[in-house]
Amino acid sequence: xxxxxxxxxxxxxxxxxxxxxxxxxxxxxxxxxxxxxxxxxxxxxxxxxxxxxxxxxxxxxxxxxxxxxxxxxxxxxxxxxxxxxxxxxxxxxxxxxxxxxxxxxxxxxxxxxxxxxxxxxxxxxxxxxxxxxxxxxxxxxxxxxxxxxxxxxxxxxxxxxxxxxxxxxxxxxxxxxxxxxxxxxxxxxxxxxxxxxxxxxxxxxxxxxxxxxxxxxxxxxxxxxxxxxxxxxxxxxxxxxxxxxxxxxxxxxxxxxxxxxxxxxxxxxxxxxxxxxxxxxxxxxxxxxxxxxxxxxxxxxxxxxxxxxxxxxxxxxxxxxxxxxxxxxxxxxxxxxxxxxxxxxxxxxxxxxxxxxxxxxxxxxxxxxxxxxxxxxxxxxxxxxxxxxxxxxxxxxxxxxxxxxxxxxxxxxxxxxxxxxxxxxxxxxxxxxxxxxxxxxxxxxxxxxxxxxxxxxxxxxx
Numbered sequence: 040x041x042x043x044x045x046x047x048x049x050x051x052x053x054x055x056x057x058x059x060x061x062x063x064x065x066x067x068x069x070x071x072x073x074x075x076x077x078x079x080x081x082x083x084x085x086x087x088x089x090x091x092x093x094x095x096x097x098x099x100x101x102x103x104x105x106x107x108x109x110x111x112x113x114x115x116x117x118x119x120x121x122x123x124x125x126x127x128x129x130x131x132x133x134x135x136x137x138x139x140x141x142x143x144x145x146x147x148x149x150x151x152x153x154x155x156x157x158x159x160x161x162x163x164x165x166x167x168x169x170x171x172x173x174x175x176x177x178x179x180x181x182x183x184x185x186x187x188x189x190x191x192x193x194x195x196x197x198x199x200x201x202x203x204x205x206x207x208x209x210x211x212x213x214x215x216x217x218x219x220x221x222x223x224x225x226x227x228x229x230x231x232x233x234x235x236x237x238x239x240x241x242x243x244x245x246x247x248x249x250x251x252x253x254x255x256x257x258x259x260x261x262x263x264x265x266x267x268x269x270x271x272x273x274x275x276x277x278x279x280x281x282x283x284x285x286x287x288x289x290x291x292x293x294x295x296x297x298x299x300x301x302x303x304x305x306x307x308x309x310x311x312x313x314x315x316x317x318x319x320x321x322x323x324x325x326x327x328x329x330x331x332x333x334x335x336x337x338x339x340x341x342x343x344x345x346x347x348x349x350x351x352x353x354x355x356x357x358x359x360x361x362x363x364x365x366x367x368x369x370x371x372x373x374x375x376x377x378x379x380x381x382x383x384x385x386x387x388x389x390x391x392x393x394x395x396x397x398x399x400x401x402x403x404x405x406x407x408x409x410x411x412x413x414x415x416x417x418x419x420x421x422x423x424x425x426x427x428x429x430x431x432x433x434x435x436x437x438x439x440x441x442x443x444x445x446x447x448x449x450x451x452x453x454x455x456x457x458x459x460x461x462x463x464x465x466x467x468x469x470x471x472x473x474x475x476x477x478x479x480x481x482x483x484x485x486x487x488x489x490x491x492x493x494x495x496x497x498x499x500x501x
Contacts, residue, residue: 044133047150051093060359072149072195078126084194085119086174089355111233115241117174136202149195162186169312176352178314188218238322243346245278251300267300278347292329349398362489365472366419368412406440432458
């Protein structure tokens with residue numbers, strides 16, 4: 040292990056403002072750590088550079104900072120690859136190792152806040168199992184070590200026998216001196232994807248499942264002696280399993296690996312959650328699965344697709360989607376919008392939290408459209424209490440997503456009727472709303488009535 044291979048990253052970031060989605064929050068500064076994989080390439084955590092507008096890198100032996108840009112990022116696996124403007128020719132790049140074993144001694148190296156020097160913390164690998172990644176809310180394989188990962192230290196390498204076996208990405212709030220790292224298997228998959236030009240997001244199964252530890256339930260599903268698996272309770276529209284798997288099927292095997300009744304599989308000598316089987320695969324890959332559908336045992340293949348959620352999890356580097364009409368502000372329900380509440384898991388509206396935790400994406404409803412603000416005007420008198428409610432129907436029809444909702448707004452005539460999830464109704468005179476449209480935008484200093492992704496493309500001249 041060579042500490043000179045570890046760098047400090049200075050990031051200026053600017054996050055979107057989901058309370059007023061047409062603007063951004065003030066710029067903020069933060070620091071993180073990374074490791075040199077080449078003279079001009081730095082591996083770090085995606086959370087270190089998320090929403091970054093300017094990046095600089097500094098080595099332990101040189102006080103001067105070098106400008107860097109993001110070459111590739113996988114927010115799902117919390118990994119990013121930076122390219123620096125002036126290569127560090129005097130440092131031997133670090134090499135990638137293999138997945139460590141339990142009880143292997145490792146060193147976590149980085150630049151924790153509170154000092155200028157590189158810090159080395161030693162610990163032992165205590166667990167290798169699927170964990171929730173705070174940055175993406177994805178469940179992927181992680182290394183747990185009994186070494187603290189503090190602010191600023193995150194994004195730095197975890198070394199074992201001089202090789203990089205992980206990238207530190209989060210500590211545990213309810214435990215002291217315990218940290219987690221992205222394992223070498225996911226790092227190698229990320230780097231191979233960059234070199235091959237593959238989609239970098241981690242695919243999703245696109246199903247909800249129930250454990251089958253109850254013997255009566257297994258008998259009811261006509262499972263044979265010795266069979267184990269998971270009951271499919273829902274299939275997400277547009278996900279990997281859509282059109283192939285049905286609710287009521289039993290998922291028996293994935294890529295030849297037996298699925299246990301408690302939802303675990305044995306992979307690389309580790310028994311952990313089935314999501315481990317997705318960590319090293321790419322969108323577009325074929326994944327063989329074995330199902331039981333009543334008395335029939337079915338061998339089929341899933342074409343892996345990105346994760347598909349009714350309420351998208353945290354997103355980065357994207358402009359919020361919104362639409363303003365008649366003084367009403369609409370946007371899709373996302374985790375980023377829920378986080379506008381302090382302690383959002385406790386304080387956000389229960390109906391919206393239920394959609395986040397339990398909602399399923401269907402062909403009819405692919406997004407939930409929230410009335411996020413009611414701007415005071417003659418048109419919105421009496422509608423103020425309905426903000427945070429979501430649109431069930433527009434003129435009697437379910438809006439599929441924001442694009443569909445915008446098309447219906449643009450094509451509306453006469454009286455527009457919105458039926459909200461609370462069964463409340465909003466009526467707007469379309470001509471009157473369009474007549475005061477620019478006046479409302481000017482009054483509230485809104486530069487455009489909708490986000491760029493909802494604007495019609497300009498037609499070709501001539």
